[in-house]
Amino acid sequence: MNLRVSDDCDCRPDEPTAKAHTSRSALLGQVAGSDVQGHRHRQEISAGLDFVMRHDAGLLKHLDDA
Numbered sequence: 685m686n687l688r689v690s691d692d693c694d695c696r697p698d699e700p701t702a703k704a705h706t707s708r709s710a711l712l713g714q715v716a717g718s719d720v721q722g723h724r725h726r727q728e729i730s731a732g733l734d735f736v737m738r739h740d741a742g743l744l745k746h747l748d749d750a
Contacts, residue, residue, distance in 0.1 A: 687712065
């Protein structure tokens with residue numbers, strides 16, 4: 685896989701990889717995995733909130749009126 689970074693990007697992948705004692709490929713894999721995991725987590729939170737809003741709509745309305 686090739687990754688092209690624009691010339692105006694102020695990122696130097698060699699610096700964090702040297703500090704973490706890992707390869708650029710491993711570092712980019714971790715970043716991509718973290719992004720996918722965050723997206724999945726947001727979807728799960730949204731689905732849970734949708735469920736609560738449907739399942740407990742009456743209770744929420746009662747609490748709102750209190």
